[in-house]
Amino acid sequence: MSPAARSKPTARLLAGLLPDRALTWEEHLAAHGPLAQPGPGKHLVVEVERSGLLGRGGAGFPTGRKMRTVAAGARRTVVVANGAESEPASHKDHVLLSHEPHLVLDGMELAAGAIAADQGHLLVHRGSSALPALRVALAERARARVDRTPVTLHELPARYVASEESALVHFLNGGDAKPTYTPPRPFEQGVARRPTLVNNVETLAQVALIARHGSEWFRAVGDADEPGTLLVTVSGPGTVDKVVEVPTGTSLEQTTRVAGVDLGAASAVLVGGYFGTWVGIGQARALHLTQHALRAGGGALGAGVLLAVPHGVCGVTELARVARYLARESAGQCGPCLNGLPAIAAALEELAGGSWDPRRGAALDRWLSLMPGRGACRHPDGATRFVGTGLAAFAEDVERHQRGMICAPGARTGWLPVPATAEGVWR
Amino acid sequence: MRVKVNPIECKAHGVCAELLPEWIELDEWGYPVIDGGELPRQLVAHAKRAAAACPTLALILAKD
Ligand SMILES: Cc1cc2nc3c(=O)[nH]c(=O)nc-3n(C[C@H](O)[C@H](O)[C@H](O)COP(=O)(O)O)c2cc1C
Numbered sequence A: 001m002s003p004a005a006r007s008k009p010t011a012r013l014l015a016g017l018l019p020d021r022a023l024t025w026e027e028h029l030a031a032h033g034p035l036a037q038p039g040p041g042k043h044l045v046v047e048v049e050r051s052g053l054l055g056r057g058g059a060g061f062p063t064g065r066k067m068r069t070v071a072a073g074a075r076r077t078v079v080v081a082n083g084a085e086s087e088p089a090s091h092k093d094h095v096l097l098s099h100e101p102h103l104v105l106d107g108m109e110l111a112a113g114a115i116a117a118d119q120g121h122l123l124v125h126r127g128s129s130a131l132p133a134l135r136v137a138l139a140e141r142a143r144a145r146v147d148r149t150p151v152t153l154h155e156l157p158a159r160y161v162a163s164e165e166s167a168l169v170h171f172l173n174g175g176d177a178k179p180t181y182t183p184p185r186p187f188e189q190g191v192a193r194r195p196t197l198v199n200n201v202e203t204l205a206q207v208a209l210i211a212r213h214g215s216e217w218f219r220a221v222g223d224a225d226e227p228g229t230l231l232v233t234v235s236g237p238g239t240v241d242k243v244v245e246v247p248t249g250t251s252l253e254q255t256t257r258v259a260g261v262d263l264g265a266a267s268a269v270l271v272g273g274y275f276g277t278w279v280g281i282g283q284a285r286a287l288h289l290t291q292h293a294l295r296a297g298g299g300a301l302g303a304g305v306l307l308a309v310p311h312g313v314c315g316v317t318e319l320a321r322v323a324r325y326l327a328r329e330s331a332g333q334c335g336p337c338l339n340g341l342p343a344i345a346a347a348l349e350e351l352a353g354g355s356w357d358p359r360r361g362a363a364l365d366r367w368l369s370l371m372p373g374r375g376a377c378r379h380p381d382g383a384t385r386f387v388g389t390g391l392a393a394f395a396e397d398v399e400r401h402q403r404g405m406i407c408a409p410g411a412r413t414g415w416l417p418v419p420a421t422a423e424g425v426w427r
Numbered sequence B: 001m002r003v004k005v006n007p008i009e010c011k012a013h014g015v016c017a018e019l020l021p022e023w024i025e026l027d028e029w030g031y032p033v034i035d036g037g038e039l040p041r042q043l044v045a046h047a048k049r050a051a052a053a054c055p056t057l058a059l060i061l062a063k064d
C-alpha cells in the first residue's frame, strides 16, 4: 500500500458511531458482527501477540505479551479496564465509553475468557458523564446474557495519579487510589493478590476487533511495526477536543489537519498530554505518530493527545499553570515528588511574574534533572518532561520573561485545560 | 547488585548517605539520590549495613 493510502482516516473503533448517544447492543452487533473468540485453532492471546497491538494507555506496552504473562500462572486472574482518562486534554476514552461502550465491554469479556479471569472491573472518574451509557450497556448485556465474566463498574476519585495501574489495584483492594511501590506489579500480584491484566479501554476495544477479524486484518493498516489505528484527541487553532481515528504512523500534520486544526496559526505542539513532550512547530510537522518514532526524538505518544498552542498564548504562563496543577495532583507519598514538583511550579510562577533570579534558574535545571525515576510512580517523570521540553519549545517567551518583560502585549493565558483538584479525596 | 529506595517508605533520615556516601547523595530536602549502576563489589558490605540501618527499611538491595 502506498504511504498516502495508509494514512487516510480509518473508522474501525469509531465505525457506525452516532453523534448523540451510545449504540445499543443490537446496533453494536450490526456495526461489528457477533461477539466470539477467534475461530477454531486460534487463540486470542496469540492473535493479539501477532497483531502487534501496543497499549493505548500511555506506555505503549505490547498487549499480547502482557496477556500472556498474566495467563502464565495456574491461578484465576482479573481483568481491569482503565477508563479514567485522567489526562485533562484527552477525550478519546470518553468518546468510546459514551458512544460505543459495548466494544470495550466485549474486549473485557473476550480478554477474560482468554486469560482465565473470573471477574472484570471497569473504572471511570467519579461523576463521569459516561456513567449512564455504561449502566445501560451493562443492563442490556445482562438481559441478553452476553457475558460469562461479571463486570463491576467503579467510580474512581478524579485525581490525576489515581488511574496509574498500581493505584487502581490498591483502590479495588479497598485502599486509597494512590500508587504503591512496585514490584509486585499488577500482572504479578494485583486485585485480590491475583495476576491482574490492567489495560486502557481503547486497548480492550482493539482486542474486541482483533478477536472478530484476526491479526492479519488488524495489521492491514498503519505502521508496519506498530500497526492498527489510533484514537487521538486534537485541540488547536480551529478545533477543541476533537477525537479522530487514524492509522498509526500518520503524520502529525495530517492528523491535525483532519481534525480541523490550522497548524500555521500555532507556535508549538504538545504531544502525549501532560505526561508528554513539547515540540516546536517546525519539528512538529515532520513527526509521525508511532511510539518508536516519537521515542527516537525523546518524546512519547502517551495517551494520544495533540495540543497545538495558538500564537499569542504565553508559553511560560501556561507551563506554570500546568506545573502547579501537576504538583497539586501528587499523591504526596514520595519526598522527591512532594517537594520537587511544588518547587518547580513556584520557580515557573516567579518566571511568569517577571521576577527572575538566575540562581533560581540553576535550581530549576537541577530539580528537572533529579526528579525522574525517584517516585513510586512515573508522575514526576511525566511532569518534568512536560516542563523541561516546554521551556525549550517556548524559549522566546522564556527569554522575554527572564528579562522581566512578562507577557507580550495582548498575550492570552488560560489556554491549557487545568481541572480543579479534588483535594484530599482518595477513596 | 543495585541499590534502590522505596520512596514511599523513605522519610529522609539520611542515614544511608552517611553510611554509603560513595553511592548515595541527599537532595536539598534530604531524600537520597542513588547511583543506579551496578554496585562495585567493595561497597556491597557497606550497602548492606546502610540498608539495615535505615530506620524505615526503605533502602533495598536488588539482585539484578
Ligand atoms: C500518573 C499516571 C496516570 C495514569 N493515568 C492513566 C489513565 O488515566 N488511563 C490509562 O489508561 N492509563 C493511565 N496510566 C497508565 C497505567 O498505569 C497503565 O499503564 C495503563 O492503564 C495500561 O494500559 P495499556 O497497556 O492498555 O496501555 C497512568 C500512568 C501514570 C503513571
Ligand code: SF4
Residues within 6 Å of the ligand: A161, A178, A179, A180, A329, A330, A331, A332, A333, A334, A337, A338, A374, A375, A376, A377, A378, A379, A380, B007
Ligand atoms: S511519585 Fe508522586 S504521585 Fe507517584 S506515588 Fe510518589 S508521591 Fe504519589
Ligand code: SF4
Residues within 6 Å of the ligand: B005, B009, B010, B011, B012, B013, B014, B015, B016, B017, B030, B031, B032, B053, B054, B055, B056, B057, B058, B059
Ligand atoms: S536512611 Fe532510609 S529513610 Fe533515611 S534517607 Fe536513606 S532510605 Fe530514606
